[in-house]
Amino acid sequence: MSQAIKNVVIVGGGTAGWLTASLLAARHDTSIQVTIIESPEVSSVGVGEGTWPTMRKTLKLIGLSEKEFLTTCDASFKQGSRFDGWVTGDSDDSYQHPFASLINGASHDIYNVWKEFSSDRTFADTVCAQTEVCAQGLAPKQKNAPEYAAALNYAYHLDAVKLAKLLTSHATTKLGVRHISDHVMQVIGEKDEDISALRTREHGNIQGDLFIDCTGLNSLLLGKHYEIGFVDKSDVLFNDTALTVQVPYADDTVPIASETISTAHDNGWIWDIALPTRRGIGCVYSSRHCSDEKARSALETYLKASGSLLELDDLSVRKISFPSGYREKFWHRNCIAIGLSAGFLEPLEASALVLVELSAELLVENFPSDRSVMDILAKRFNESFIYRWERIIDFLKLHYVLSKRPQAYWQDHRSDMSIPERLQDLLALWKQQPPSRDDFLALDEVFPAASYLYVLYGMGFETRQKNSLKFLNKDEVIKQLQMVQQKVRTLTAVMPSNRALLTNLKKQYNAEA
Amino acid sequence: MTNHVALSKVEHKNIRIKTDRSVELGDGVMSCITVPNEFRNVQNHYPILFQLNAERDEFRLIALLGFTQGENLFLKNEKWDARYKPLAIEVQPFLIGKSSKDSSEHSVHIDLDSPKVDMDDGIRVFDNDGKPTEYLESIQAKLGALHDGYQNSPDYIKCLQKYDLIESLVMEIELIDGSVNRLVGFHTINEDKLNKLDSHGLTEMSQNGYLLPTFMILASMSNIVSLVDRKNALVSQG
Numbered sequence: 001m002s003q004a005i006k007n008v009v010i011v012g013g014g015t016a017g018w019l020t021a022s023l024l025a026a027r028h029d030t031s032i033q034v035t036i037i038e039s040p041e042v043s044s045v046g047v048g049e050g051t052w053p054t055m056r057k058t059l060k061l062i063g064l065s066e067k068e069f070l071t072t073c074d075a076s077f078k079q080g081s082r083f084d085g086w087v088t089g090d091s092d093d094s095y096q097h098p099f100a101s102l103i104n105g106a107s108h109d110i111y112n113v114w115k116e117f118s119s120d121r122t123f124a125d126t127v128c129a130q131t132e133v134c135a136q137g138l139a140p141k142q143k144n145a146p147e148y149a150a151a152l153n154y155a156y157h158l159d160a161v162k163l164a165k166l167l168t169s170h171a172t173t174k175l176g177v178r179h180i181s182d183h184v185m186q187v188i189g190e191k192d193e194d195i196s197a198l199r200t201r202e203h204g205n206i207q208g209d210l211f212i213d214c215t216g217l218n219s220l221l222l223g224k225h226y227e228i229g230f231v232d233k234s235d236v237l238f239n240d241t242a243l244t245v246q247v248p249y250a251d252d253t254v255p256i257a258s259e260t261i262s263t264a265h266d267n268g269w270i271w272d273i274a275l276p277t278r279r280g281i282g283c284v285y286s287s288r289h290c291s292d293e294k295a296r297s298a299l300e301t302y303l304k305a306s307g308s309l310l311e312l313d314d315l316s317v318r319k320i321s322f323p324s325g326y327r328e329k330f331w332h333r334n335c336i337a338i339g340l341s342a343g344f345l346e347p348l349e350a351s352a353l354v355l356v357e358l359s360a361e362l363l364v365e366n367f368p369s370d371r372s373v374m375d376i377l378a379k380r381f382n383e384s385f386i387y388r389w390e391r392i393i394d395f396l397k398l399h400y401v402l403s404k405r406p407q408a409y410w411q412d413h414r415s416d417m418s419i420p421e422r423l424q425d426l427l428a429l430w431k432q433q434p435p436s437r438d439d440f441l442a443l444d445e446v447f448p449a450a451s452y453l454y455v456l457y458g459m460g461f462e463t464r465q466k467n468s469l470k471f472l473n474k475d476e477v478i479k480q481l482q483m484v485q486q487k488v489r490t491l492t493a494v495m496p497s498n499r500a501l502l503t504n505l506k507k508q509y510n511a512e513a
Numbered sequence: 514m515t516n517h518v519a520l521s522k523v524e525h526k527n528i529r530i531k532t533d534r535s536v537e538l539g540d541g542v543m544s545c546i547t548v549p550n551e552f553r554n555v556q557n558h559y560p561i562l563f564q565l566n567a568e569r570d571e572f573r574l575i576a577l578l579g580f581t582q583g584e585n586l587f588l589k590n591e592k593w594d595a596r597y598k599p600l601a602i603e604v605q606p607f608l609i610g611k612s613s614k615d616s617s618e619h620s621v622h623i624d625l626d627s628p629k630v631d632m633d634d635g636i637r638v639f640d641n642d643g644k645p646t647e648y649l650e651s652i653q654a655k656l657g658a659l660h661d662g663y664q665n666s667p668d669y670i671k672c673l674q675k676y677d678l679i680e681s682l683v684m685e686i687e688l689i690d691g692s693v694n695r696l697v698g699f700h701t702i703n704e705d706k707l708n709k710l711d712s713h714g715l716t717e718m719s720q721n722g723y724l725l726p727t728f729m730i731l732a733s734m735s736n737i738v739s740l741v742d743r744k745n746a747l748v749s750q751g
Contacts, residue, residue, distance in 0.1 A: 143634070144533075144591075489640070489646065489647060490647060492640055492641070492646075493636050493646035494637070494648070496633065496634060496635075497633060499633075500633035500634055503633075504634065
């Protein structure tokens with residue numbers, strides 16, 4: 001099967017479709033034609049969304065100006081997540097998972113130095129300066145810093161619909177992506193063959209060598225056409241419904257939070273994503289445990305507590321149902337699913353967009369220039385992403401397993417039956433030793449050991465070490481922890497508030513434009 | 514307009530100081546006070562000159578930054594285009610003031626009307642606990658150095674006057690567009706008289722540590738050429 005791959009056809013024009021199209025076009029020369037078919041009938045799901053720091057690299061690679069992106073996509077800076085009420089639900093129950101990487105040193109050293117010298121501080125406050133910067137509502141950089149450069153590692157909160165729109169114009173005018181606005185009527189090709197073309201309503205058959213399914217939960221090519229099965233994980237992650245609202249700020253002096261705030265309730269949790277012009281808030285819950293009315297009242301309570309001037313009745317509430325799980329494979333024959341068509345998990349750690357970026361990156365950097373190598377690459381792609389989906393599920397589950405909340409929903413989350421075996425093993429191990437790089441074998445883990453350390457010790461997990469292991473380099477770790485506190489002092493003095501920086505950058509953009 | 518008040522960790526807890534440098538932020542000045550204890554750094558970049566006060570009865574020491582009123586040739590893209598900024602520039606918008614009207618104690622004051630003072634943009638002065646930030650600590654150190662130098666300057670100048678070492682300076686500076694700028698009202702060291710200073714004078718100067726700053730003032734005159742270069746660069750940009 002020797003056949004050059006020249007024509008890539010992407011179906012679906014959401015963020016997944018346009019990000020993939022942009023990355024493909026930006027990283028390859030013009031011998032590859034990228035076409036995107038976007039149905040004028042399907043509207044994208046537009047909630048405020050969080051990204052990972054990887055998005056900075058992605059946008060830079062695509063060739064977008066950060067100021068333009070921030071202004072046109074109503075984006076703000078995100079430096080991590082804060083989890084309120086996840087352990088006990090008490091008013092002082094809060095911990096942070098910042099994007100900052102750990103100080104250098106062996107986990108064993110860092111953990112023990114923290115316990116010995118800094119136990120009055122939280123683990124995160126001990127090992128990084130970012131948590132205090134976030135707590136004070138400060139930005140991750142100063143106004144004159146170069147685009148995409150960070151004093152403190154950061155990602156974005158953004159309006160996904162606006163991002164898709166910006167990428168549409170950028171990809172079509174600057175990157176040579178062909179844009180067809182039409183509805184796909186039929187997939188041409190047998191189930192045990194490659195797809196040869198897509199029949200559209202007005203543009204006839206669109207031929208292609210490689211097809212990318214970015215049709216969202218619809219999964220038109222991989223799910224509907226090839227009938228690739230769905231690995232249901234709702235027995236691990238119970239949430240299946242969300243009520244979402246867009247909440248305006250009381251006035252334009254209210255701080256714009258620089259982290260995603262996730263607040264637990266009796267049957268799920270509530271996301272609060274701060275954009276420059278509004279907050280996107282969503283109440284996630286398990287319909288097996290909780291009625292819509294109960295979820296509504298949890299959302300109502302949260303809105304009041306978080307300073308919204310408007311009540312829930314004044315806002316337009318949208319209900320979204322979603323699955324938990326992923327496809328048995330993502331790349332089948334000459335078809336790859338990227339985005340929600342590949343799977344969906346609750347947005348607890350903003351894994352949706354990063355999976356799009358990682359999928360697109362792996363495809364783009366290892367592009368099958370010929371049909372003969374496609375199956376080899378597909379096999380590798382599938383192995384890699386099944387591992388990643390599984391690790392994300394483990395990590396999301398960790399947030400529930402460590403809770404002490406008494407409600408049935410939370411108790412069910414802690415029942416052994418619902419906890420993946422690998423996570424159970426790791427938790428047993430971590431009772432004896434802190435998480436370390438040795439627990440995570442992939443070269444680029446989606447969630448590295450640092451993330452586990454932040455969540456475990458943020459939630460009060462106890463590691464009781466058998467202390468035969470000596471310190472590797474205690475003095476160096478102590479020195480670094482002192483430098484962290486020095487950094488806190490410097491950064492909290494020089495960093496502008498998140499709102500002030502966003503306002504300034506917007507002004508700079510408007511002045512340049 | 515100025516509005517000088519004593520800096521208070523209560524009232525000014527949340528203020529920020531914009532550290533960019535521009536005319537809009539009040540940095541458009543053709544000269545600033547300088548003090549002998551910073552000459553070592555100042556003479557690298559700026560001509561050091563004497564200038565009579567408004568009453569024309571006392572000299573003060575200044576670093577020259579431009580040739581006409583309001584012209585500061587060191588402002589470039591909202592930054593200060595030199596490695597060292599004179600203390601009097603660094604400490605803006607802070608100053609030393611008396612703790613109370615009759616007190617001899619001094620404390621940090623701030624000009625609240627300065628465009629550098631802001632609530633959103635710039636560096637914090639106090640942290641959330643009301644403790645001085647590193648920035649304020651560095652300002653305090655610089656104010657201290659400036660204050661010390663300022664206290665000692667009159668004696669130094671008196672000594673120079675005693676030996677008649679200060680002479681008037683008139684310079685005509687021709688720019689590349691043919692225009693001529695006349696620099697008037699400034700004074701410098703009379704090099705001839707310094708060379709001929711008798712052993713008595715030399716001893717007095719040396720014992721008080723006045724020789725070094727005096728030679729630095731002389732050396733700093735070569736910076737007039739680079740100041741002209743800066744001006745020419747502006748002229749040629751149109």
